[in-house]
Amino acid sequence: MNRINPxxxxxxxxxxxxxxxxxxxxAKEELSLAKSSYKETLALAVKLDGLKRNYFDKMxxxxxxxxxxxxxxxxxxxxxxxxxxxxxxxxxxxxxLKALNTLLGKVLNATFYISELKIKRxxxxxxxxxxxxxx
Amino acid sequence: MFWKFKGQVDTVFVDSNSASxxxxxxxxxxxxxxxxWVKKVSLPVKSMREVxxxxxxxxxxxxPEGNYSYTAYKEGEEYLIFxxxxxxxxxxxxxxxxxxxxxxxxxxxxxxLSNLKSPKKIxxxxxxxxxDAIVVLxxxxxxxxxxxxxxxxxxxxKHTIRLKxxxxxxxxxxxxxxxxxxLVLIILILSEYFITQAKVEKIQTxxxxxxxxxxxxxxxxxxxxxxxxxxKIYKTQTKLRETLSVLxxxxxxxxxxxxxxxxxxxxxxxxxxxxxxxxxxxLITAFKRSKLQYTAKFKDQNWYVEFSL
Numbered sequence: 001m002n003r004i005n006p007x008x009x010x011x012x013x014x015x016x017x018x019x020x021x022x023x024x025x026x027a028k029e030e031l032s033l034a035k036s037s038y039k040e041t042l043a044l045a046v047k048l049d050g051l052k053r054n055y056f057d058k059m060x061x062x063x064x065x066x067x068x069x070x071x072x073x074x075x076x077x078x079x080x081x082x083x084x085x086x087x088x089x090x091x092x093x094x095x096x097l098k099a100l101n102t103l104l105g106k107v108l109n110a111t112f113y114i115s116e117l118k119i120k121r122x123x124x125x126x127x128x129x130x131x132x133x134x135x
Numbered sequence: 136m137f138w139k140f141k142g143q144v145d146t147v148f149v150d151s152n153s154a155s156x157x158x159x160x161x162x163x164x165x166x167x168x169x170x171x172w173v174k175k176v177s178l179p180v181k182s183m184r185e186v187x188x189x190x191x192x193x194x195x196x197x198x199p200e201g202n203y204s205y206t207a208y209k210e211g212e213e214y215l216i217f218x219x220x221x222x223x224x225x226x227x228x229x230x231x232x233x234x235x236x237x238x239x240x241x242x243x244x245x246x247x248l249s250n251l252k253s254p255k256k257i258x259x260x261x262x263x264x265x266x267d268a269i270v271v272l273x274x275x276x277x278x279x280x281x282x283x284x285x286x287x288x289x290x291x292x293k294h295t296i297r298l299k300x301x302x303x304x305x306x307x308x309x310x311x312x313x314x315x316x317x318l319v320l321i322i323l324i325l326s327e328y329f330i331t332q333a334k335v336e337k338i339q340t341x342x343x344x345x346x347x348x349x350x351x352x353x354x355x356x357x358x359x360x361x362x363x364x365x366x367k368i369y370k371t372q373t374k375l376r377e378t379l380s381v382l383x384x385x386x387x388x389x390x391x392x393x394x395x396x397x398x399x400x401x402x403x404x405x406x407x408x409x410x411x412x413x414x415x416x417x418l419i420t421a422f423k424r425s426k427l428q429y430t431a432k433f434k435d436q437n438w439y440v441e442f443s444l
Contacts, residue, residue, distance in 0.1 A: 006310055007300065013317040020324040027331040034338040041342050044362055045349035051365040055372070104383065108376050113368060117398040 054111035
């Protein structure tokens with residue numbers, strides 16, 4: 001009669017079963033949280049990466065601007081390029097409206113972070129320009 | 136009267152008519168023949184296992200209706216087979232003051248008292264004796280007995296039984312099946328738990344890899360804040376382009392000109408020259424068509440417009 005009572009074994013099994021179910025539920029909840037956290041991180045990372053690449057990549061900004069400024073229509077447009085640590089300032093005291101249109105068309109169609117823009121009409125065919133592009 | 140001291144464990148002989156016992160510690164119980172059924176049989180079998188499988192059928196049509204457990208042991212060339220009701224015995228023991236937890240071992244009178252040389256008195260009404268090698272209980276009126284049964288010097292055999300508390304509800308086979316099912320269920324649940332944990336770890340590793348791959352800041356708070364800032368810039372830049380597209384696409388009337396265009400800090404200021412009050416209507420229509428938000432004022436024949444981005 002000193003053997004283990006079957007009812008004790010039954011209770012132990014039920015307790016272990018309940019404990020296992022609780023642990024499993026907690027793990028499933030953890031998994032669900034981990035999945036949603038991963039999805040959120042991935043979505044955030046992709047968005048951040050896309051925005052960084054488009055607006056805040058120094059090399060990309062410099063290369064693209066260089067390509068634009070090397071266009072024949074802009075090469076002789078007296079555009080001065082001043083590069084600082086976090087931006088490029090394009091300026092011209094007297095730019096032909098045709099060249100200005102070309103420049104604006106190219107810059108506005110690309111993904112540059114224009115932080116400042118000032119165009120002042122000087123005459124029917126000329127204007128002054130100051131444009132700051134940041135990264 | 137029926138007590139025997141052996142080490143730390145006392146022995147008691149229990150019959151349905153026994154007086155109550157005062158039990159403080161663990162006891163061995165010898166069951167009266169009134170509490171079990173016994174048969175001596177010869178069987179053409181080789182092992183006890185084969186005997187056990189036959190026990191129920193060997194008692195068929197002999198026993199009154201009830202939930203019986205069966206046991207057997209070999210004596211010489213024959214087998215002594217027993218049938219007993221666990222619950223009935225447990226209830227009687229309990230009535231006599233012996234709780235289940237106080238029972239060390241349970242024996243049949245048959246296995247322990249088969250060597251009785253003379254009839255022994257159990258109480259005023261019953262006498263215990265051995266007849267044809269079977270221990271039986273007879274009314275005292277049928278046989279005389281001078282001596283009272285004393286189990287104090289008895290050497291107990293190894294033939295014990297285990298009383299099953301719920302034997303009348305669930306048999307052993309069902310118990311084992313239920314326990315096995317529980318175990319399988321536990322194993323399955325624990326397996327799923329470990330698989331889930333492994334999945335969690337894998338996802339967490341992949342998440343860490345995302346931080347490295349996309350060069351994210353160490354905390355999500357920093358990253359969220361950064362994204363919010365970038366999205367604000369993206370929104371403003373998009374709005375700037377939309378507004379400039381409307382402004383640069385305007386067909387200005389003769390004598391009208393865009394004198395100045397200046398953008399800084401979410402404000403885009405435009406100055407139109409050569410306009411008199413009321414002449415700006417076609418421009419207002421164009422702005423409204425493109426849903427641009429603006430404020431405007433006239434000063435010195437110049438129309439100052441400020442767009443909020």
